Amino acid sequence: MAKVLSLILGGGKGTRLYPLTQSRSKPAVPFGGKFRLVDIPISNCINSGFRQIYILTQFNSASLHTHINTTYKFDNFSKGFIEILAAEQTFEHDSWYEGTADAVRKNFQHYASLEPDYYLILSGDQLYKMDLESFLDEHIKNGADVSIASTPVTRRAANDLGIVKIDETGKIIEFHEKPGPDKDISDLKIPPSQSDGSDKEYLASMGIYIFNASAMEEGLDNKDSDFGKQIIPSMISTKNVHAYTYKGYWEDIGKISDFFDATLNLATPVPQFNLYDEENPIYTKQRDLPPSKINSCTINSSLATEGSIITDSYISNSVIGIRTIIDSGATLDGVYCMGADRYETLAEKEENRRRGIPNIGIGSGSIIKGAIIDKDVRIGSACRIGVDKMDRKDGSYENYHIIDGIIVIPKKTVIPDGTII
Template sequence: MTSKVISIVLGGGQGSRLAPLTQTRSKPAVPIAGKYRLVDIPISNCLHSGINRIFVLTQFNSASLNKHIKNTYHFSTFSKAFVDILAAEQTPTSGGWFQGTADAVRQSLHHLATHDFDYVLILSGDQLYQMDFEQMIQQHIDKKADISIATIPVHVSDVPGFGILKTDSDSLITSFVEKPKSGFENLVSDVSDEMREQGRIYLASMGIYIFNRKLLYELLEGNDNTDFGKEIIPQSIAGHKVVSYQYEGYWTDIGTIPSFFDANLGLTDDIPQFNLFDKNHIYTRARMLPPTKISGTHMERSIIADGCIINAAHIIHSIIGIRTRIGVASEIESCYVMGSDNYQTLEEIAIAKENNQPIMGIGDRCCIKNAIIDKNTYIGDDVRINCGDPLPDGDYPTYTVTDGIVIIKKRAIIPSGTVI
């Protein structure tokens, strides 16, 4: 069954809502949980579901993503499996940039044509969830659907942020409204008793679609529709069998800084909603890093990745990414420290100290709270970040403040004694 499926992961546009994390990388390449990338989530879900022919569509800042895909997803020479990047390109029939989700797939159809498949699974590259796509595909086949949409029950307060659809008793979608602001009371759908008790009685599109091959080509070729949620799906409901696949597990769209921050720190809970330790673990690049070394540090509810050297006073409710160095007596609370791509040599560290320059990582006696520290940053000694009154939103040369969260930009140098 899954051997007849090809998956397309949509890398998204410029990712401005995740800025400055997307300043030098595409959205699917943003690091999560200290050692993974966002794109690892949909790819891992595919691989665990037996789907191993995957295209990733991207157009902004794709170098980092290309490198990650190249270094991570290797298959047997005798296998047909692949994970390939499809970047926006100029061809005789297209001008280049993708204009929306549907246009991105339209411009990539010629790359799919040489493969044998009956179904196309279309996924978003900026969501955190664990789903068995094999079950969704089986329902699609059993119900003889033309299009299947993964849906999740949401509360009335969440309705304006999603594409909301209504289903009949057989899961057939009868109407679809993109992000309704009012007048959506008639869009209540049948949900499980558990969801109804929680007040989650509206079905939201998760941006996960299955299309029959022939229909996908018919819907995309010969027209200028650019978006699945706003155009393709609503227009298809009247003339085609569009079915809902209802999902009730953990799922979150992490396309904004607050949602990204909350989703990552949520992984430190005693029993997190997204289980990193599940048998269907997340695949990512295999790095040959040394174990983490910790000395004199009190830690609570934190995740520490490989290759770290930590001498902090305490780390609470935080994620510490690969190769992170934290100096003595520093305090880290409710932070996501992404780590570093490389180590400084002892010689480089000695030269930096001679010149009173910060070394890579976090220095001594620092206080950092409610912050995201992007990769390869140099934070000196006695630096205080977000340890006082709440900060107003703003963008500055070395950091950005969004909803009270301070984001230290990639490769930023924060001199000793700085207060933010």
């Protein structure tokens, strides 16, 4: 049986998801009301039978470490593990990870002793479900040194992705990183024999790779720092590099609007990403929370995760995260509310009243539209957020941000009673 070591990259700053990444790494951003983005690649690995997993971390990683350590534990007999490899200084190097390839290279000392046959490289911030075992089977069948999971995309989507050119057998013969809108890339189109005739005429790298162990060691025997920009293009001329075409749903959570749209899509009647697949579940931390309590509400095309208490409210096209408290008369339309890390006690609520600040949650009579509300936010009563016609320009403001036209309220922010945004 082939021995596969999975390496999930969780290191970058995630600046395009700021302020959600202000105090956490991108893979640790809460998704779907109860998950973290990193749960997606981990679950894909587990569901495919790949249970030797390292998470490579660097930036704002404390909450990610806590989540991994309190969530994933294998039994003593499976030989499986999920371990964190944080950036560290050694006698050989004293710098931070300088890119995806550099992160893998600097950790060889930790996993070389496992002697894997194959390395599976995954990103910690993408949304998809893939049978990674089938990916490995095709890699072996093709006799490939390196295989790149690739998905068909339109010309417009190709602007910001790595585009691969393949021959009739699926072998990659060119790789172009983020060609942009002005460059003529018509010669990179999928061969007619491989095309499905749709407007998705190009193959984009998903940033998911399988390397033979020897190819990995040889490919990283240099100072190049990035797989997509340097390592992969240089190996195409010297190694057998194949594309594995994946035609299922895949979303690279690159910016706030991508994250917002993917989250709210979960609440549609037929979501693109299926959370209800019993054969391929998404794993996350078991919290042992009570069921959500819904008191005299109207709820339409929405998700309400466990531990929430929603009273006499109207909720539409929204995702309500764990332990969310929504008071009487509130209205949410197109909102992702991440919830809270704990419940406030009666004594704490009395102290809030004395200090004149709202409780954690959404106050009575508040109306919110088109917003992301991070964890432990306090929104007072009779607030109007994203509702009134007004000139809302993208930018950072006193206690909120507007990004891609979406109002983002950062973690632990206090929004006083009657605030209009």
